[in-house]
Amino acid sequence: MNVRAKGPETFAFARIHVPDVAASVQYYERNVGLESTGKDDDRTYLRAGTPHHCIELVEDPSLEKAKTVALGFTVDSTQTLDGMRQRVEKDGLTTLPTDKQLQALTAESFAVEDPNGMRFEFFTGFHEFAEPPFSLYCPLDMLHPLTITDKYEECFHVYTEVFGFQVSDYITDVAVFLRGEDRYHHSLVIVKADHFEVMHLAFLVPNFDVMMRMRSRAMYDKVPIIVDIVRHSGSGSISFYEYLPQHGPRIELADGHRRFDEEEHENVRPRRLAGGARNVFDLWRAADDDFREGELVE
Numbered sequence: 001m002n003v004r005a006k007g008p009e010t011f012a013f014a015r016i017h018v019p020d021v022a023a024s025v026q027y028y029e030r031n032v033g034l035e036s037t038g039k040d041d042d043r044t045y046l047r048a049g050t051p052h053h054c055i056e057l058v059e060d061p062s063l064e065k066a067k068t069v070a071l072g073f074t075v076d077s078t079q080t081l082d083g084m085r086q087r088v089e090k091d092g093l094t095t096l097p098t099d100k101q102l103q104a105l106t107a108e109s110f111a112v113e114d115p116n117g118m119r120f121e122f123f124t125g126f127h128e129f130a131e132p133p134f135s136l137y138c139p140l141d142m143l144h145p146l147t148i149t150d151k152y153e154e155c156f157h158v159y160t161e162v163f164g165f166q167v168s169d170y171i172t173d174v175a176v177f178l179r180g181e182d183r184y185h186h187s188l189v190i191v192k193a194d195h196f197e198v199m200h201l202a203f204l205v206p207n208f209d210v211m212m213r214m215r216s217r218a219m220y221d222k223v224p225i226i227v228d229i230v231r232h233s234g235s236g237s238i239s240f241y242e243y244l245p246q247h248g249p250r251i252e253l254a255d256g257h258r259r260f261d262e263e264e265h266e267n268v269r270p271r272r273l274a275g276g277a278r279n280v281f282d283l284w285r286a287a288d289d290d291f292r293e294g295e296l297v298e
């Protein structure tokens with residue numbers, strides 16, 4: 001029997017450089033629902049659920065706009081991590097050590113730069129809390145980053161054949177949804193574009209009621225809602241997107257997200273979804289040409 005080489009498990013965190021950490025902490029607490037878990041040297045941590053953190057903030061007052069500098073993924077075992085490290089080296093990429101802050105929160109780890117120069121960090125034994133935050137507004141989990149890139153083919157190769165993500169769905173030949181071993185429909189998305197950017201970070205909220213309360217809070221606080229409620233075709237999520245560029249990428253707050261069962265995870269054949277606003281982005285759209293300003297890469 002052919003045993004599939006396993007890949008990363010769960011999207012764990014984004015490390016983001018921001019101009020004003022105190023202002024960003026306030027934003028992530030109030031308008032994303034996260035809980036602060038403290039500071040370590042220059043890093044400030046916020047969490048959702050029980051993992052140690054999902055957002056790491058580092059202050060850089062010279063910035064006007066936040067910059068995502070690293071994406072962290074958990075790995076289920078030493079064996080899987082060793083397999084990933086060997087594939088990275090065999091592919092000609094360089095494995096890099098992680099820094100002391102991450103080493104203190106994990107068992108084993110390594111980092112590698114993807115074809116965009118984005119730093120990926122993979123690790124086992126990520127510290128957890130015994131209980132999730134008590135706030136009703138706190139997301140249950142962080143789901144995925146969506147990246148756009150001018151190195152689509154190179155990234156696709158590295159993410160699938162080297163890192164070990166599996167393909168859940170394609171959208172024609174312009175985007176691909178990739179999943180990790182936690183079996184969420186996607187833990188990483190690549191969209192073909194003319195430059196590289198981490199466009200959004202998605203969070204799974206507890207239910208539709210909480211999502212609508214967060215939407216009202218965004219409107220009350222004048223946090224721009226750049227895409228209002230949509231129903232995604234790939235994951236089935238019902239989401240809205242808010243954006244304040246000084247704090248990080250766009251934030252997707254999603255109610256529901258498809259999770260494959262174990263049999264599907266090993267055997268499902270990726271769909272090749274046709275284009276059009278309804279099919280690729282929002283099943284509730286009135287028409288296939290119903291894209292609205294700024295939506296094509298959300």
Ligand SMILES: [Fe+2]
Pocket residue numbers: 144146200202252298
């Ligand atoms: Fe998303």
